[in-house]
Amino acid sequence: MNDLLLPPTEFRVALEEAMTGTMAKDASFSRAWATGKLERRHFAKWAANHYHYVGPFGDYLGLMYAKTPDTARDAKDFLLQNLYEEELSDDRHTDLLIRFAEACGATREQVLDRNSAMPFxxxxxxxxxxxxxxxxxxxxxxxxIVGLESQVPSIYRTQYPALIDPDLYGFSEWECEFFDLHITSDEVHGERGYQIVLKYANTPELQQRCIAAVREAADMRFSYTKMLYETYVKPDLGEWVEEPVAAFA
Incomplete structure (x- = not known):
């Protein structure tokens, strides 16, 4: 383990590099989504699983809030604001997700059913x-926040345009509000998360634990996203093969 305290710039680079190679946007399910290969029934399965991943996000934030000392008031305020947006804003994020699931043919009851989620x-x-x-x-x-939430804008910036493209999936903007909202909100959240980590991981040991946590989070989300393809899409489309990008003359 590195026994020297990294300066903020180097520490941030190390956090970013911890996700290299395991970004969820590059997993097979994400790529199939962005390139128009999926059907609404695949999205319904995604929505049910995504609910059981992000549905308890308010719980995660509340538990983190309880572990954060009053001396880190800015961190507590961020967690509380994030929790408010998840649970008490005009449209709860999980309700927007269920709206999308219903547009894909799923019911609220199917989404809420824990048996709808993969073991992963x-x-x-x-x-x-x-x-x-x-x-x-x-x-x-x-x-x-860094390992998971900060990835969201890069994922949805490729997926949201495909969803509302009438030549691909043809969803309405209202049905896809969940994605549009998170492109902007999670960009803000991700940056604030970075700033909190840079400020409060103030020992070499804490810095290394943070880097390891980001790497593990990215690995977890990549594996989960890949398994969505293996479980729900591979029986229809077979092994995922990335299509070559056409060269310009």
């Missing part, structure tokens, strides 16, 4: 409960 989804949920309950608040912020 339940494992990701359990890991999030564990890390938000037990880790130092800087480490849990690194995992949940």
């Amino acid at each position: 989804t339940k494992g990701l949920q359990g890991w999030l409960y564990y890390i938000s309950s037990n880790e130092h608040f800087a480490v849990s912020t690194a995992a949940t």
Whole structure:
């Protein structure tokens, strides 16, 4: 383990590099989505699983809030604001997700049913409960906000245009509000998460734990996203093969 405290610039680069190679936007399910290969029934399965991943996000934030000392008032305020947006804003994020699921042919009851989630989804949920309950608040912020939430804009910027493209999936903007909202909100959340980690991971040991947590979070989300393809799409489309990009003359 590195026994020297990294300066903020180097520490941030290390956090970013911890996700290299395992970004969820590059997983087979994400690529099939962005390139127009999926059907609404595949999206319905995604929505049900995604609900059981992000549905308890308010719980994760609340557990992290309880672990954050009053001396880190800015971190507590961020977690509380994030929790408010998840649970008490005009449209709860989970309600927007269920709206999309219903547009795909699923029912609210199907989405809420825990049996609709893959074992990998339940494992990701359990890991999030564990890390938000037990880790130092800087480490849990690194995992949940930097390693997971900060990825969202890069994922949805390729998926949202495909969803509302009439030549691909043809959803309405109202049906896809969940994605549009998170492109902007999670960009803000991700940056604030970085700033909290850079400020409060103030020992070499804490910095290394944060880097490891980001790497583990990215691995978890990549594996979960890949398994969505393996479980729900591969029986229809076979092994995922990335199509070559046509060269311009």
